[in-house]
Amino acid sequence: MHQAAVKCVLRYLKDTINLGILYEKEKMNYRLEGWTDSDYAGDLDNRKSTPGYVFKLGTGALSWSSKKQPIVTLSITEAEFVAASSCACQAIWLRRILQHLGQTQEECTKLYCDNSSSIKLSKNPIMHGRCKHIDVRYHFLRDLTKDGVVELVHCNTEDQIADIFTKPLKLDSFSKLRARLGVCHFDSLDC
């Protein structure tokens, strides 16, 4: 079963051997943007979720992750919220690196998320019976939002680039999101 999955990846690689990331010379868009998403309880063995995030500066993806969550979460909102807080940690680090590279991010970094309850949770101090155990992360993300470091912004599911890091997608959405990561063919360079 696993062997077949590996072969599938190698077969895909064979088809797409000349793909890479293109960082286009940019107009004015120097802003760092992030996308965060999570599936829910996708791992059938222990019911942990797989969050993913991706950051872009201009056209090309510069940082991404797809990693099983270390904890079991009780709801989609919680899974997305935990994902958003780890995404925020990376956002802080990237902002510092970019600052050193002379590309200071004056405005807060937008993190796109397709789960509106997570966004509400990051902005509003509502303590709800079902989320009181998310305490620490909740305060961490809320502080960052308050200080204007990051901001969770809602986006439609089809614009959610980080989807590609959380579950196996159908071919058309896979190709669409792949292009939005800045991944393209070597040939598209000369023209």
Added chain:
Amino acid sequence: MVAKGYAQQYGIDYNEVFAPVARWDTIRSILSVAACKNWNVYQLDVKSAFIHGELIETVYIEQPAGYQREGDDKVYKLKKALYGLKQAPRAWYSKIEAYICQENFDKCPHEHTLFVKHIEGKALIVSLYVDDLIYTGNCEELFEEFKSSMKKNFDMTDMGKMRYFLEVEVTQNEKGIFIHQQKYAREILSKFGMEDCNFVCNPIVPGNKLMKNEGGKYVDATNFKQIIGSLMYLLATRPDLGYSVCLIARFMGKTN
């Protein structure tokens, strides 16, 4: 010549061996900033980097075969590191770090291999990966100054524009900066006998859920691990493979 590092004992011949290397996130950030600002990225290579490192510990080596002084059962005391020594990478890193800091670079506290210099709007950015280093910025004078001072102190090869860095191929032109690993990908395919396979358009079947299969037949785990390891490195320029490779990697211990 290589020292027998395996004979070294912790606490006697070496202490700390950790040496930081640049993260891919950082390298990609540099490339993407350089693309945004229309800068070129250049590359330098240090020849036999590790022998520049200075040792803090006292280490002795036997006289190398073929170079013994006759009738002499003496040993050599090392002043500088040799390839093979456990602390060689760390000694090299300390050396180059001290050198770069002395050149008035700012070391980034959040990434120990990133050094920047900002003088009145002029910028020079240097990132270090053991003996390979890349630099970019907006001032030719600073480049020349940096290059000549590096050449004076270390034995350097000037690689010109960044083209091939850690198995990643880089193309810089009017459109921007393109990074890919075509050569490496081809090597993987031929190494695992898949160069003539049929191809598919999706790295993973939609809706495919992998799980532990306790009852199944076990397969050659070593081969499986080798493939995963090779594919992992491909993720440096292939975010589209991120999910599928990381998913399979979870089952490395229990493949079937």
